[in-house]
Amino acid sequence: MKNIFKLTIGFLSLALAFTSCNNGDSKSKSALSTNAAEKVYVAPGEHDEFYAFISGGFSGQLAVYGLPSGRLFKVIPVFSQDPEKAWGYNEETKPMLNTSYGFIPWDDSHHPDISQTAGELDGRWVFINGNNTPRIAKIDLTTFETTEIIEIPNSAGNHSSSFVTENTEYVVAGTRFSVPVPQKDMPIKEYKGNFKGALSFISVDPKDGRMAVKFQLLMPGFNYDLSHPGRGKSHGWFFFTTYNTEEANSLLEVNASQNDKDFIAAINWKKIEEYVNKGGGTKMPTNYAHNVYNDETHSATSTMIKEVLTVNPLDVPGAVYFLPTPKSPHGCDVDPSGEYIVGNGKLSANLTVHSFTKMQKAIADKKFDGEAYGIPILKFEDVLAGSVVQPGLGPLHTEFDGKGNAYTTFFISSEVVKWKLGTWEVIDRKPTYYSVGHLMIPGGNSAKPFGKYVVAMNKITKDRYLPTGPEVTQSAQLYDITGDKMELLLDFPTIGEPHYAAGCPADLIKPKSKKIFKLADNKHPYAAKSDADTKVVRNGKEVHIQMTMIRSHFSPDNIEGIKVGDKVYFHVTNLEQDYDVPHGISMIGANTSELLIMPGQTETFVWEPKQVGVWPFYCTDFCSALHQEMQGYVRVSPASSSIPLSW
């Protein structure tokens, strides 16, 4: 115990002193095998084998890369405004960023996860969490656009999220911070015993993917750090790592690392689902936003929901157990068979692996080691499958290759360690440059991983790239894992700080991702589907322009009768029906971004002219040889003017 505590202090000071991580070892750069370049080379015009969806961390976005090339294809705005796509700037998408706190165009997004059917990736959607103002977003993989965002009530620091169950029955969101539920004004010192940790099970409609908070389990006031679903034999269960089981209100080391072991919470969600389907649970008044993007109107609506179903774990006997797990476990990872649950104890010397079979036996034998707030604690020895002995310093996350091997990242010793499930022996280790967080094997969080590559995502790069002022890019590193030994192939920069990523074979998504919206199906209330539909309508100080765009003109392109003090809505429809022919539009002095409008779609921006004059607008996307001719003028007259609207 004393020794472990000493180790803890050592680990912590190492963790705090980034500079003591592996320092720039320039020899490693030339140590690449000569065929590394060949292995990542995707010839011009050729396609990559895998998609990788890498979280943008504090940029609130999700970046789409190809593997093995590491080429960046798209940055999908999720919890962010993006002037490139007008996301969060145009009137159609602003409601997507609505919350119970108002319009919040930013978040900290950590963990993308691809939807699954029967435990395998199905390539329909990617889910990702917003940590800060707790939200879960869903991205449609036919359009690569965010189509739904749901806020999570009673939650704070939505970190153990957004992982999906085997058939995407649920996307699960767990609170990092326990808080008063419902929120109230109370002394912080009275945290212990009074705060709650909400674990939310958000159902996903199998047809349209529509999300709804089915129930929230109100757990003791620990920090719920990460989670992963059971699969195969453990289908129906969900596992969450916890830290601060001391329930300290200040996490200075002395407070938070007292307990030799924290817990992995094992939740039998099937049992709780049965309980709530029979009318169990308590409806609690609350307030949270549910934002849905409609493909037909090309616009989003935001609805406030006033109630959530909460469940007290003590009301569902046999649904919740605690598995003691040494020293502040971070990642909670389940192997493809569903048997092994890895608790990555950040401050632990060994890596702990629990056995689902042993857990079930211990539960059946009722062999408990006391309880916490009435929830049975299983005996460590009774659930332990094995330990990887001293594999490295500061384990964070583990992924699996589907061939019986696991790969764990070590933040402090800056490396990926490959080890064998069942024998727990270390097979290989490779340095990362530097301070790796998550890692990703395509399908690595499913029953069927594609164990060809692992991507390590690093927090610090120091000397690895051309310097760019005080901040250097964060980065990912690609390793070939087809042999016994991992082989470093490639470094590539990431958007923001990367946390988790999700990868899948390109073929799963490619065939359905060249979507074109049919103009005939456009149900936007202000769509103009031909030049005959175009008009300009005044309603007091509000003016609505219904405009079209097609190579290479706007219609109308000369508008008069607008006055200072008007609020002018440009509703612009792209009449094109060819793949990949967007047009843009921008207006001088408009307090918004340009619009980039896809074929068949209508988008809207607002312009409030402040000065009289004749003001130009133009197409922002180089669309044809006559792109530069795609322009128009709006004449703005004094507020007192009686010039009629004309176009």
Ligand code: K7E
């Ligand atoms: Cu380890 Cu937010 Cu998944 Cu980052 S967390 S690394």
Ligand code: RUQ
């Ligand atoms: S930290 S290992 Cu950047 Cu929040 Cu996650």
Ligand code: CUA
């Ligand atoms: Cu339309 Cu450029």
